[in-house]
């Protein structure tokens with residue numbers, strides 16, 4: 012793999028060949044438009060996609076780095092931020108920025124907190140942020156990048172953060188508290204009222220991560236769903252992250268970070284006044300910014316509108332309710348928590364849920380696998396309308412062949428785990444690392460191939476006592492996964508029919524090209 016080199020074609024290919032090739036290529040991708048994908052993709056249908064495509068292409072070339080060159084983009088961005096802020100209970104003071112995604116929005120909120128603390132909490136050497144164990148890894152990423160210490164609070168039995176224990180973790184170095192609305196793993200909203208009140212009392216910031224809930228919960232609440240308060244209407248909330256490329260159905264990459272006021276947002280901005288290229292200022296992480304993503308976001312918010320989102324959320328929540336009700340009838344399945352949002356985490360105390368997952372994957376379903384507790388994650392979207400029955404049947408069929416885990420098996424596993432833990436404390440790290448390396452090689456990770464069966468891989472990962480080894484393994488696997496593989500080189504396919512490629516590209520989303 013590493014010895015193979017890919018070069019530019021000596022002469023360019025014609026557009027027809029290239030588009031045709033890409034069209035064939037995507038036949039292997041997750042078939043989200045068939046409703047078998049419980050993650051990654053959000054679509055509000057062909058009509059909305061068409062508006063996105065046109066808006067995005069209209070501003071394909073423009074760059075939002077400089078707001079004075081393209082006042083159109085500046086106005087669209089500020090309108091997107093304002094509309095989002097208003098939806099989240101903000102007022103005329105609420106302000107923010109568009110970013111490339113939830114991760115960048117969270118990076119910016121964390122950076123803002125650090126700079127704010129530098130001014131208002133001068134005694135703090137290493138700033139600390141207290142957050143739920145279920146908070147998105149983007150907070151950890153931000154902490155890693157910006158030199159902030161993360162302090163994780165455990166979850167309660169209902170999978171919301173255990174507020175009493177969270178409270179005990181706050182000290183004089185704490186600069187911000189975090190809650191999710193909802194948290195991704197189980198779809199439950201943290202006790203934002205308590206968290207924000209504590210932040211207010213301590214005179215620190217409070218960020219609510221509504222990346223996945225920002226365009227669902229406000230409408231669900233209006234539809235009568237019982238959702239605890241979580242937005243700017245809660246005193247103490249100072250910033251929020253909301254992804255537009257999830258349930259607002261914008262084109263990726265698009266998200267918003269919103270602040271209670273402009274004073275806070277200033278801490279997010281970056282300026283370098285000494286560059287030989289001139290005075291440089293930039294609002295977010297990236298330099299050049301996609302005009303297309305801003306234009307598409309503005310277009311979609313205006314195209315769907317409040318009533319349109321109400322209608323979509325009603326349909327999505329109906330599917331979630333249908334799914335939850337059906338899952339409840341399967342004795343082997345446990346639903347983790349009572350989801351407030353549009354996602355569900357399911358596990359089992361009777362069968363190995365990852366084995367069930369592997370069987371489901373073989374039937375073409377795509378979803379995330381989670382840990383602590385081990386579970387399968389289902390994010391509901393519009394493509395799942397009318398698909399619940401098929402999924403439930405496939406789930407039952409996936410469970411049937413799985414071995415039942417007996418009480419004695421579980422006890423054995425517990426003892427095994429205990430032994431490994433003990434071995435880890437008495438054996439030198441080198442020995443444990445070596446054992447891990449041998450185990451991972453046996454799993455195929457060392458040879459650049461991720462194990463086919465996730466049950467086996469996750470089973471091993473979950474049980475490895477040395478988390479440092481797991482980290483190493485994952486980074487190694489990612490490196491292999493993202494390396495150029497000459498055996499999979501894309502071969503150009505010249506179109507054979509006289510069918511216009513233009514037409515075929517426009518019939519996006521396609522079904523599997525091969526079928």
Ligand SMILES: *Cc1c(COP(=O)(O)O)cnc(C)c1O
Nearest residue numbers: 112113114115147195220222223
């Ligand atoms: C998706 C998500 C994020 C991260 O968003 P990206 O767009 O993937 O960077 C953060 N928090 C929550 C709760 C999310 O669901």
